Amino acid sequence: MANPVLVEVLRGAIVESRHRGAVSVVDADGRAVLEIGDVERPVFPRSAVKAVQALPLLESGAADAYGFGDREIAFACASHSGEPDHTRVALEMLARAGLDESTYECGAHWPTGHGATIALARAGGTPTQVHNNCSGKHAGFLCTCCHAGIDRYGYVAHGHALQEMVREALESMTGVAHGMDACGTDGCSIPTYAVPLKKLAHGFARMATGTGLARERAAAARRIVTACMAEPFYVAGTDRADTVMMEAGRGRIFTKTGAEGVFCAAIPELGLGIALKCDDGATRAAEVMVAATLSRLLPSGDALGAQLAVMARPVLKNWRGVEVGALRPASVVKS
Numbered sequence: 001m002a003n004p005v006l007v008e009v010l011r012g013a014i015v016e017s018r019h020r021g022a023v024s025v026v027d028a029d030g031r032a033v034l035e036i037g038d039v040e041r042p043v044f045p046r047s048a049v050k051a052v053q054a055l056p057l058l059e060s061g062a063a064d065a066y067g068f069g070d071r072e073i074a075f076a077c078a079s080h081s082g083e084p085d086h087t088r089v090a091l092e093m094l095a096r097a098g099l100d101e102s103t104y105e106c107g108a109h110w111p112t113g114h115g116a117t118i119a120l121a122r123a124g125g126t127p128t129q130v131h132n133n134c135s136g137k138h139a140g141f142l143c144t145c146c147h148a149g150i151d152r153y154g155y156v157a158h159g160h161a162l163q164e165m166v167r168e169a170l171e172s173m174t175g176v177a178h179g180m181d182a183c184g185t186d187g188c189s190i191p192t193y194a195v196p197l198k199k200l201a202h203g204f205a206r207m208a209t210g211t212g213l214a215r216e217r218a219a220a221a222r223r224i225v226t227a228c229m230a231e232p233f234y235v236a237g238t239d240r241a242d243t244v245m246m247e248a249g250r251g252r253i254f255t256k257t258g259a260e261g262v263f264c265a266a267i268p269e270l271g272l273g274i275a276l277k278c279d280d281g282a283t284r285a286a287e288v289m290v291a292a293t294l295s296r297l298l299p300s301g302d303a304l305g306a307q308l309a310v311m312a313r314p315v316l317k318n319w320r321g322v323e324v325g326a327l328r329p330a331s332v333v334k335s
């Protein structure tokens with residue numbers, strides 16, 4: 001099954017490029033609300049499921065033991081830009097567990113935020129593991145290990161006790177077995193599992209509502225989603241799509257990007273979960289797809305829906321600042 005074109009890229013008034021993909025919207029009971037394209041095809045959710053991967057941090061009692069509030073919980077779900085406020089929180093989280101940056105096993109890269117990279121280079125610095133966009137998630141992993149009395153060495157490896165806790169949380173939320181036949185290795189070295197889009201969407205509907213979850217897990221899930229909506233800068237960073245959309249939402253929408261054109265989201269007030277994938281892995285198209293889908297699902301006349309509709313049509317400018325084109329959702333997404 002070939003997925004339909006979901007995003008068009010205009011240069012002037014002419015369509016220059018097209019992005020295909022699939023979108024699944026599911027309610028908390030698992031009923032399909034919207035399906036576009038092949039929603040049964042397994043995809044690697046990558047960083048889009050960091051909120052689910054953070055469940056053991058709360059359920060183990062580690063978050064409370066170390067005094068973590070919304071900021072730290074949101075940061076445990078982050079794909080951050082490596083800005084100074086991000087690296088500061090990462091180090092603070094580790095310090096509360098008596099750890100430092102040397103305990104990370106995620107690897108180092110330059111900040112994903114252009115401004116942060118320029119500032120670091122200008123100061124004569126070099127990237128370290130704290131600049132890794134996943135350092136917040138890994139801080140949460142390490143804190144969970146320390147509080148739960150789990151050997152932290154090799155915490156990224158498949159079969160490690162911490163990763164087994166994460167795998168169980170993913171299976172519980174999506175209702176899909178996460179076996180070796182569907183397992184790969186993520187960019188930050190932890191296991192990642194391919195899951196059908198519709199199951200990911202259901203998982204985020206359950207995260208937002210607690211439907212079908214044990215009381216403790218429902219409370220932890222809601223606390224994570226609430227923290228991310230309250231502190232969106234610590235989920236992403238300056239001018240990043242997740243930050244911009246959740247700041248506009250003011251506690252009404254949750255979004256989380258993943259590598260290779262994956263996006264997951266939830267609208268708690270409607271009890272809906274969303275998962276989508278841009279076939280060619282383009283982040284620019286996935287951002288248009290999620291903004292357009294959220295706008296479509298909100299009630300007619302909703303001011304937030306109107307804001308998201310504008311976000312779904314970003315303008316393209318050249319290096320002189322001249323407007324040269326735009327991205328727009330295809331009619332199948334808007335209808």
